[in-house]
Amino acid sequence: MSAPLPYGAPITLEHARRVMAAAEAEALAQGWPMAIAIVGSGGHLVMLHALDQVQHGSVAVAQAKAETAVNFRRPSKLFEDAVAAGGLGLRILGMDNLLPLDGGLPLVVNGQVVGAIGVSGMQSTQDAQVAAAGAVALDGASAG
Amino acid sequence: MSAPLPYGAPITLEHARRVMAAAEAEALAQGWPMAIAIVGSGGHLVMLHALDQVQHGSVAVAQAKAETAVNFRRPSKLFEDAVAAGGLGLRILGMDNLLPLDGGLPLVVNGQVVGAIGVSGMQSTQDAQVAAAGAVALDGASAG
Amino acid sequence: MSAPLPYGAPITLEHARRVMAAAEAEALAQGWPMAIAIVGSGGHLVMLHALDQVQHGSVAVAQAKAETAVNFRRPSKLFEDAVAAGGLGLRILGMDNLLPLDGGLPLVVNGQVVGAIGVSGMQSTQDAQVAAAGAVALDGASAG
Amino acid sequence: MSAPLPYGAPITLEHARRVMAAAEAEALAQGWPMAIAIVGSGGHLVMLHALDQVQHGSVAVAQAKAETAVNFRRPSKLFEDAVAAGGLGLRILGMDNLLPLDGGLPLVVNGQVVGAIGVSGMQSTQDAQVAAAGAVALDGASAG
Structure with a gap:
C-alpha cells in the first residue's frame, strides 16, 4: 500500500x-x-x-459513502471488494464507521484530499458512475 | 392555535x-x-x-432547526419563546426531536407544508433573517 | 460579534x-x-x-468540551454563561452537539483555529484553569 | 479455553x-x-x-479495538480469525460491542488485565505489530 495522500483544507464552496x-x-x-x-x-x-423522488434511505447512504471515502482516504469500492472476496474480508462488516458500498470517492486538489463525494439511489455501479463524474470535475483545479 | 397547514408532497429540487x-x-x-x-x-x-468557513457545529444545528420546523409545522422561534418564558415552557428542553432556536421556518406551497429551511452560523436573529429570505422565495410558487 | 478566526490545518502531534x-x-x-x-x-x-483516579465520566466530558470549543470556535464558558443568565439563554440546553460547561478552549496557531482543548474532573473553574495552562503553551508557536 | 485472567485496577498513567x-x-x-x-x-x-496525517477513521477504530480486547480479555485477532473461518464464526458480525480486526491486545500486569491497547492506520498485521510493541513494554512491570 503506497502512502495515502495527505489531508488538505476542506473543499471550498x-x-x-x-x-x-x-x-x-x-x-x-x-x-x-x-x-x-x-x-x-x-x-x-x-x-x-x-433529486426529485429519491428514496429516503439514500440520503443517509450517500453521506455515509462520502464519510467512508474521506475517513479512510480511498474509494469505498475497495471495501465492497473486500467483502465480496469473503473470508477475512468479511471482518469489514464489523466496522460501524465504514460503509462498504461503491459510490464514495475522495476529492483531490493539488495532491491533497479536500473531501469526498458519495452517491446513492441506484445500483452501486451507477452510483459510482455519478460520483466519478463529480470527482473528475476537480481535475486541474487549484486550491482556492 | 388554528389548525396547522396540511403536509404536502416533499419540496421539489x-x-x-x-x-x-x-x-x-x-x-x-x-x-x-x-x-x-x-x-x-x-x-x-x-x-x-x-458556506466557506462556517463553524462545524452549525451544519448539524441548521439541519435540526429545519427538522423542528417541519416536524411541528411552525417556526422554531415559537419554541425558543416558550423556553425564554420559563416555567412550563422549560419542559421543551426535555424533548430530543426539537431544537428551540430561531432560524427554522416551514416552507409552504399552495397552502401545504412541503418542507422547511434551517439556518445556523450567526446570532439566531441573523439566522432567522436568512431563513426568511429563503422561505419568501416560494411566494406565489405553485406545486410542481 | 466580531468575525471568528478561520479554521486551519489540524494541530500537529x-x-x-x-x-x-x-x-x-x-x-x-x-x-x-x-x-x-x-x-x-x-x-x-x-x-x-x-490522570490516575479520574472519574470515568470525565473522559467523555473532556472530549465534549473540546468538541464544543472547536465546533463553535469559542470558549465553552460563553455557553455556560448564557445558561446561567437564564431566560432566552436556556435554549442552549436544547442543543445536543454543544456542552455548556467551562473548560473548553480553542487552540490557535498563526491566527487560525487548529483545534481545541477540553478538561474535566474538578469544578469547572478548575477545569478551565488547566485548559488555559494548555492553550497558552502555543503562544508564539508557528504552523509546523 | 482456559480461564481468562482476572481484571485488575485500571492501568496507571x-x-x-x-x-x-x-x-x-x-x-x-x-x-x-x-x-x-x-x-x-x-x-x-x-x-x-x-500521529500526524492519520486517516480520521482510524481514531474510532483504534478505540474499538482496544475496547474489544479488554471487554473480552483476549486479542481482537481471535475474533478476526473466527470471521475468516466462516460458518458459525460469522455470527460475530452481529455483535455491536466487538470489532473483529487484528490490532487490539490486552495489557497485563502481575497476571491481571489492567487494560488494552488498540492500533489502527495501516494493514491490520502492521497495526498488530505496533500494538505488540506497546504491550510488551509492560513485561516485568509491577502494579503501581
Whole structure:
C-alpha cells in the first residue's frame, strides 16, 4: 500500500458547486433519482442535493459513502471488494464507521484530499458512475 | 392555535434551488458564514450548502432547526419563546426531536407544508433573517 | 460579534504534546485527577490523557468540551454563561452537539483555529484553569 | 479455553506512558501514520495519540479495538480469525460491542488485565505489530 495522500483544507464552496453540478448533470442525463453528498476534509457535510423522488434511505447512504471515502482516504469500492472476496474480508462488516458500498470517492486538489463525494439511489455501479463524474470535475483545479 | 397547514408532497429540487439561492444571496450579501439546510415534508434532507468557513457545529444545528420546523409545522422561534418564558415552557428542553432556536421556518406551497429551511452560523436573529429570505422565495410558487 | 478566526490545518502531534505537557503539569501540580482531551480542527481526537483516579465520566466530558470549543470556535464558558443568565439563554440546553460547561478552549496557531482543548474532573473553574495552562503553551508557536 | 485472567485496577498513567512510548516509537520507526489508544480495565480511554496525517477513521477504530480486547480479555485477532473461518464464526458480525480486526491486545500486569491497547492506520498485521510493541513494554512491570 503506497502512502495515502495527505489531508488538505476542506473543499471550498466554489469547488463543491463544480463537483455537484457535474454529478447532478450525469444523474439527470441518465434519469436516475439520487442523493449526492459532498463532505469536507474533516468529514463535515458541505453540500447535499437530493433529486426529485429519491428514496429516503439514500440520503443517509450517500453521506455515509462520502464519510467512508474521506475517513479512510480511498474509494469505498475497495471495501465492497473486500467483502465480496469473503473470508477475512468479511471482518469489514464489523466496522460501524465504514460503509462498504461503491459510490464514495475522495476529492483531490493539488495532491491533497479536500473531501469526498458519495452517491446513492441506484445500483452501486451507477452510483459510482455519478460520483466519478463529480470527482473528475476537480481535475486541474487549484486550491482556492 | 388554528389548525396547522396540511403536509404536502416533499419540496421539489427546483423549488429547493430557488429557496437556497435566495437564502445564500442574503448570507453572502451580509458576509455571514452559514450552513443552510432544506428538508422535505418527511423531514429528509433535500439540500444543504455550507458556506466557506462556517463553524462545524452549525451544519448539524441548521439541519435540526429545519427538522423542528417541519416536524411541528411552525417556526422554531415559537419554541425558543416558550423556553425564554420559563416555567412550563422549560419542559421543551426535555424533548430530543426539537431544537428551540430561531432560524427554522416551514416552507409552504399552495397552502401545504412541503418542507422547511434551517439556518445556523450567526446570532439566531441573523439566522432567522436568512431563513426568511429563503422561505419568501416560494411566494406565489405553485406545486410542481 | 466580531468575525471568528478561520479554521486551519489540524494541530500537529508536536504541538499537541506541548499543550498536553503544560496542562498535565498544572493538573499534577494542583493534585487534580483530570481527563484532558485535544481535538484537531476537524473535531477528531488527537490526544487524550486521563490522570490516575479520574472519574470515568470525565473522559467523555473532556472530549465534549473540546468538541464544543472547536465546533463553535469559542470558549465553552460563553455557553455556560448564557445558561446561567437564564431566560432566552436556556435554549442552549436544547442543543445536543454543544456542552455548556467551562473548560473548553480553542487552540490557535498563526491566527487560525487548529483545534481545541477540553478538561474535566474538578469544578469547572478548575477545569478551565488547566485548559488555559494548555492553550497558552502555543503562544508564539508557528504552523509546523 | 482456559480461564481468562482476572481484571485488575485500571492501568496507571505511568504504565500507559510506557506502553504508548514503545508503540509510538515502533510506528514512527516504520513511518506509519497511526492512531494508538489505551483503555483501562473498565474500558474507559486512558490515553490516545493520533500521529500526524492519520486517516480520521482510524481514531474510532483504534478505540474499538482496544475496547474489544479488554471487554473480552483476549486479542481482537481471535475474533478476526473466527470471521475468516466462516460458518458459525460469522455470527460475530452481529455483535455491536466487538470489532473483529487484528490490532487490539490486552495489557497485563502481575497476571491481571489492567487494560488494552488498540492500533489502527495501516494493514491490520502492521497495526498488530505496533500494538505488540506497546504491550510488551509492560513485561516485568509491577502494579503501581
